[in-house]
Amino acid sequence: MGACGSCSGGGCGSGGTPIQIGKPQESSAGRVIWSGTGEPGAGADQIIGVGLGERLEQSVPNAGIRVESPEAKEALRRLFMKVEEKKIPLWTHIDLTYKCNTDCIHCYCQHLDSSFGGAYDKKDLTTQEVIHLLDQLADAGALNLTLSGGELFVRKDFFEIAFYASREKHFALTLYSNGTLINERMADRLAELAPVAIEISLLGATAEVHDAIVQRPGSFDRVVRAVGLLRSRGISVVLKTSIMQPNFHQADEMARLAQTLGSRTYRSTIEITPRNDGNTGVMQYQLTDAQMLDYLARDFPSPWPYTEPVPLEEARQKTTCGTGTVACYISPYGDVYPCIQLLISMGNIRDRAFKEIWEAPSDLRRKLEQIQSYGDLPDCKTCEYVQLCNRCHGLAYLETGDLTACYKLALRMAKAKTQVNAAVGTQQG
């Protein structure tokens, strides 16, 4: 996805789909290289986000939440089934602004605030509007709250909002940032805030590459410094990378650097998607099929996890994600969407209460509810690559205008994965 901290692992956060620590797993948005303790290979018996119900597993954001025992896992599974049944937006993502102090070449955000050079006169939600929204989200049952942007730290009221969310409304916070504005004083306040994690984009292993992508000299050094400041205060940091043409040659080095810096989890994605206004110019940075194959076939940092092929009939029963059911996304302008990727507005909180928007029947909701598995999607039900495909309704919509259509980038990746999987299977005999 784009830049601004929402990228590298999927703006939807699904880059952190259930992962066993120390074992690479495929996600809709890319590859989880390691996770959980900051130590690749550590504690494989610890599980992140597992047991949340099959559909939930695919929409679990990457907060890095863990459970301690099989009993707790089972209890959570039951609880999450209730969440799904009641359509509680347990995972909510708010972009507080699309304004940003960097200008990443692959960014998906299109800010519309004319006071910041945007094309339209849309204004970010005010502090009070955000506070009121948090009240409503808590009442609706939201628990895991991702705050992102743009760059969320350009908002002067960030800490007022974040402390209200945490201390008054008891949200579990995950913050997405580009890391460049984090200084000692801010790191102290973040330590006091105690988010579950701060996720920061690492877009190169050297200043030359990272800074060229974010188009701000000095950014790489600031990111490295920020990670150190946060880690030294015991804050969990997740580094994440969008692998694209300008940094493909440093893919391995970035993973090593993330490990060296003490990133609890490192995620990479090879998904570069259209801007949220439909502009496809950024897709020029996507990897070629050959590069994709090369990347997926690498043994470093972890070899491809072989998946036993199953008959098409079985593969197409795979469930799709639970967008619009257990997760939702709210833009800086107050528009409510089923998720950050599926940009079909359900309503605006400046016009109606969140609950009213979320619970209102609509064509979109009906359509989403009709899609339970890949077999419900016209292009997918006969596709031979469905087993290893991780499509996204939203990105299919952005790419084609039809959320049930084939998501072409996912298909390209599925073909590459199938090829790599077959090769690994042959090697393993």
Add this chain to the structure above:
Amino acid sequence: MPATGPCRRPEIAWRVIDGEAIVVNPRSGLVYPFNPVATRCWELADGSRSEEAIIDTIVEEFDAPAEQVRQDMRGFFQMLHEKGLIQPTQGSS
């Protein structure tokens, strides 16, 4: 004013869904699903009530054998303390 009884740590995230709480310790990243009794106990642990007062409330509300509840609750408070979910109360070590 210091808490006089068990008190949830302010940074702990939690939400009650259908009488059952999901509690998240952001510092450890661990999530704890609570059953209805534990959830009620958690709701009451706002620092204003003593451990004994909370136990009495649970016994009354759940119509449970007092001694069994007392024993379970003590273990539960000990767990909350060990997991960093509640803060030390006044007078505790």
